[in-house]
Amino acid sequence: AQSLELLLIQFLMPDNDARRQAEEQIRRLARDPQVVPALVHHLRTAKTPNVRQLAAVLLRKKITSHWPKLPPHAKASLKQALIDSITLDNSHLVRRASANVVSIIAKYAVPAGEWQELLPFLFQCSQSPQEEHREVALILFSSLTETIGTTFQSHLNDLQPILLKCLQDETSSRVRIAALKYG
Numbered sequence: 001a002q003s004l005e006l007l008l009i010q011f012l013m014p015d016n017d018a019r020r021q022a023e024e025q026i027r028r029l030a031r032d033p034q035v036v037p038a039l040v041h042h043l044r045t046a047k048t049p050n051v052r053q054l055a056a057v058l059l060r061k062k063i064t065s066h067w068p069k070l071p072p073h074a075k076a077s078l079k080q081a082l083i084d085s086i087t088l089d090n091s092h093l094v095r096r097a098s099a100n101v102v103s104i105i106a107k108y109a110v111p112a113g114e115w116q117e118l119l120p121f122l123f124q125c126s127q128s129p130q131e132e133h134r135e136v137a138l139i140l141f142s143s144l145t146e147t148i149g150t151t152f153q154s155h156l157n158d159l160q161p162i163l164l165k166c167l168q169d170e171t172s173s174r175v176r177i178a179a180l181k182y183g
Helices: 004-013 015-028 035-045 049-071 072-088 090-107 120-124 131-147 149-167 173-182
Strands: none
Touching: 004 015, 004 035, 015 090, 015 149, 035 049, 035 072, 035 120, 035 131, 049 072, 049 090, 072 090, 090 120, 090 131, 120 131, 120 149, 131 149, 131 173
16 A cells, blocks of 8 residues: 555656656556555545545546446445545545546446435535535536436436526635536
């Protein structure tokens, strides 16, 4: 785990040779499904936002091939870590990168009935007093419309008043913009 963190840090360095070496080693490690819990660990615990964001980006790239191989407890742990990242991380970029991973996983998990709590969670976030929660909920609603549109269709009537409220959000231009992009 510590060596992966060092590789992630090295991946972000301006030195092209060091970055290339780190990229190659990460590519090798990423073939193993065990890279998923390791990336999740760094997404939640790395000290710098750049490393947490990179962990999420790499996770997004690898989750499609590894998701079917993960045992149920690992899937549950991953989903909870992503929810935590979306709601607790103080970096906008990390929350956004985590939301991208959620969208990819939802494409497989929601239609299979493996993530029934996702949509209620997003509806709850869209009503949160915290601007960051409202914004990320709208971003996810938008991407879920693309990835799980047919499954999501039955919830569109519930979403309309939320969108209208967010379009008129007087406290946050980011929420208004996210609502506008959804519409």
